[in-house]
Amino acid sequence: MSLGWQRASSRSSVVAMIELEGLTKRYGEKVAVNNLSFTVRPGIITGFLGPNGAGKSTTMRMVLGLDRPTAGDVRIDGKHYDELKDPLTYIGALLEAKAWHGGRSAYNHLLCLAQSNGIPASRVRQVLDTVGLSAVARKKTKGFSLGMGQRLGIAGALLGDPRILMFDEPVNGLDPEGIHWIRNLMKTLASQGRTVFVSSHLMSEMALTADHLVVIGQGRLLADTSMAEFIAENSRSYVRIRTPQREQLLDALHAAGVTVVESGEGVLEVDGDKSETVGELAARHQVVLYELSPQRASLEEAFMQLTAESVEYHAHDGQPPGAVPQQQQPPGQPPQQPWGSDWKRG
Template sequence: MIELEGLTKRYGEKVAVNNLTFTVGPGIVTGFLGPNGAGKSTTMRMVLGLDRPTAGDVRIDGRRYDQLKDPLKYIGALLEAKAWHGGRSAYNHLLCLAQSNGIPTTRVREVLDTVGLAAVAKKKTKGFSMGMGQRLGIAAALLGDPRILMFDEPVNGLDPEGIHWIRTLMKSLAAQGRTVFVSSHLMSEMALTADHLVVIGQGRLLADTSMADFIERNSRSYVRIRSPQRERLLDVLHRAGITAVESGNGALEVDGGKAEHIGELAARHQLVLHELSPQQASLEEAFMRLTAESVEYHAHSDAPVPRQQWGDDWKRS
């Protein structure tokens, strides 16, 4: 379990993390979301003792990271994919970590097999691709067989097979009763992986809730209907006290309605329906709605593209 209590980090006048209090519990995958600059990486670094909090406290199974005798046996983390010496092989990188943390050397081969790097175990890591680097970082996180795992953008550089693998791995680790805390900007993947969400913006806690509750609270749900008997349908809905609005392409939308109720109403009046579908926003849409006022850097799609200064010289060459 990871427990944060009033965790705060200031860099001069800038408050990177502002009084965060939440708990990351075992048995589920907890997603950690926030716009760029929200303070996610700083928070994770403070969990691992890499940054000292200005105020507040963070505990790992009841103790600070610097109080853990064998830290890799308590918490494994992937924060930076290429945090190793490029002249070492994958095997020797993990071997150094194992020997310095009292972990049996047999574990090195086990985690290399787990992440799919056994065939390149003796190759120098400086030649590794980004995806291979991610796998090696995950192997290091798993090395101590820890009860808690923390991943920052674990799918970076992975191909579709690798993304499916890490998703399955995280779910499997949580199913074993471990604490799994993962930060990602890939909303479609987070929606498939996380059970619970912690969302921050400008260093402040915005949400700490289940995935389903987060989407329900921060999105619009409605029922979309299409019928060749559109005018009759509108009349029936109006008499039933149901407000429908046009949405284009001949479709109607009913906010907050139940598809079952509308379907039964149409059946009683012998109305033909070509579509009757409940709609709900995606995790990405719900996230964008909640964090709209917390985004530090705004891009504008209608802004002119700046002219490259070397353009005229290139034309004359």
């Protein structure tokens, strides 16, 4: 993918970042963002995660100067947003789909943005082609679907060929082809040395896209780490084993000092990444293995583990808070409390 026109300026050699320091936003008694400090760096895709109401959108709005911080500071390429001349050439953002006048065509919407930021009109056709909207460039945007609106918003973000891109839920409304396209687009942007900051609730998509994660809960920073480290630190990894020679393998594992637990239905589990150790022990003792598979948590599982105490809005499946349907409870056992229900919150 080519982004086409490249703006000739000294910016091309500048390492552009988003820097937050002690960023805080209050709405009356409500603290939406609480003393956030982190840096979004170039050359990688940084995922921005948090439960509903965590403060992600408010943080992004403060980056763009749409909301004024109560305290703290946020800088783009070393400057506040309102200090940037022709800001679309520094940072391009998609915060809301269909944020335009429905009576304008896609072409005219982008042309207005280009003219107000000193961007050549030729760039409009280039970004429309990049996002796949050339065929509907002259159609009024009020008839656009949500997916088409997302593509137009992304075109607006790309218009100034900025060093920094910020996307809030960019795959919302896109079909599978569109999701694949935006994923590759963000990877291409990062590979060009640009700073890419993306928020999404789709954990499976974020796991395929992001290199680094910033996670917040109730406005506070919970994690600022690589994808691999985040999953490793907030989840359990283990080796799943099935064998017809269960007792023989248990003896061999215990003799080697390997802790093993039985999880039912003949399955054994060994914590950690010990598949090679287990395989070598089984071979040495001539134990047949039906299964020897490393199990690692998904990003979603790690995210839910970390943010369990930060979830503000809890849903229930028709049961009173804390209740479990009777048929799900083991015989003779007291009612179980579901993970993440309101009983855990003080």
